[in-house]
Amino acid sequence: MTSSPQTSAFAPAGGAVHAPKADIDVMRCLVCDIRNKSLCNSMDEEGLAALAHSSRQLLLPPGTTIVEEGEPALAFFNVTRGTVKLFKSLPDGRRQITGFADAGQFLGLSTAQTYSFGAETVDNVRLCRFLRPQLETLLSDYPTFERRLLAAVTDKLAEAQEQMLLLGRKTAREKVASFLLDRMKAFHLTANRRQEAENMASVPMTRVDIADYLGLTIETVSRTISAFRRSLLIASAENHRIRILSVATLLNIASGQKTD
């Protein structure tokens, strides 16, 4: 499985796992380790078999394009491992990351013929791809699944509104504090093993991605994280892991309470 950035999730190469024997395929959703943290938790055993038949599992290396802005909206995806970034761009290259989809999150819904956003893997990602007609069949056949999707999109909209508040009205310091707390939440929702890992945040993305998510430059992100480290609010753990030393202070900063 070679690492091949720029590969599309539709290309057969680039890490895609081809459909194995039918028997195994029926089991895939039944044994999925993040099933109960995703849309799929709306399904009974029969529904899970239908899900498995309607989708194909993909394994993608970091930097792989999943969805391209403006391309026909042919598929819907459920992330089952790793982190995906969703973004929109201006013609001159300025980019806004509109969200990160961690394991258990969906992406790719569209009412239009084409995607209005791009999506790319941040790290090693496993996802289930549903072609549009298959998704529509599922929605019609399983009302609980449709209701669950409606709830999931409603939650995404609330998240988007929270991010608009951040982008439009928070300072750099407040933005970075909010981000670190979100990544701590994402880590807790995602971590399958209940380790010691209290107050850990998973930050698999680069400074460029963080900056494009928070509406800042990489220098401002770097300076702000350094300042938090100097103030002993956070500490670096292993690579792409940050330990949050004072959740309470960070919460105060994130919500605009003065903390000096």
Next chain:
Amino acid sequence: MTSSPQTSAFAPAGGAVHAPKADIDVMRCLVCDIRNKSLCNSMDEEGLAALAHSSRQLLLPPGTTIVEEGEPALAFFNVTRGTVKLFKSLPDGRRQITGFADAGQFLGLSTAQTYSFGAETVDNVRLCRFLRPQLETLLSDYPTFERRLLAAVTDKLAEAQEQMLLLGRKTAREKVASFLLDRMKAFHLTANRRQEAENMASVPMTRVDIADYLGLTIETVSRTISAFRRSLLIASAENHRIRILSVATLLNIASGQKTD
């Protein structure tokens, strides 16, 4: 019907129209002038009667609170006239308007027990209020209505992503240009009478609201609009109406193409 800012949409006073005779109530949705521009266009005649029975119509003056941040999420609304602003606030009063809901748009969906946002009328607003249990019954009884709501929320999410791009990555000039074009689009979708009104934008909100929507200050909004006027890109028409003199140039500005 007295003008009473700060009144809640749940208070019986403040412009609420009480349920008239049952016959008239059955007709309400059938004869609604913006029905085919809203969620309700998914309903057949029987469904429209069910909608009318499930909802109550409210007439609210400018500045009326419809939904309060943090209050129990008891109802869902469909705007049938006027403009509503949706917003989120920080403890110190900083506010981000996350969207304007014009006639035909819904608001009030929530997965949580409480609303994560506030909503307030901008001008004179007419809306239909559905209590939560009633909405849920409708969703279960009318699958086409549920599918239509899913599509509507999906569209709102795409709009939110576009607004994140604006907030995080556009300049003041680009933000205001984008806003004026959006308001032109809103005017065209909303205007029931097909008048001469070509290239008109409906801007019922104040500078404070525009600033809180674009992540700017009122001074910057005012200066930028003045500059557009001086450059003959726009012209004031009647109050709260702006005529757009060069859609093409404004489109270029909005998408980041340099135009000097």
Next chain:
DNA sequence: ATGCAACCTTGATTTAAATCAAGTCTGGCG
């Protein structure tokens, strides 16, 4: 008609974050 309050505009000055400019760290590869 007049007064006033809310809203809007314009100008001067400040500032938070961007930009410009060097480095330093890190981890994968020969």
Next chain:
DNA sequence: CGCCAGACTTGATTTAAATCAAGGTTGCAT
């Protein structure tokens, strides 16, 4: 093991937009 490219950090300077500060408009209530 040590080199190199990409990622990150830190410092100096600039700048877009915020803030501070007056006025000017508008329309409603008397």
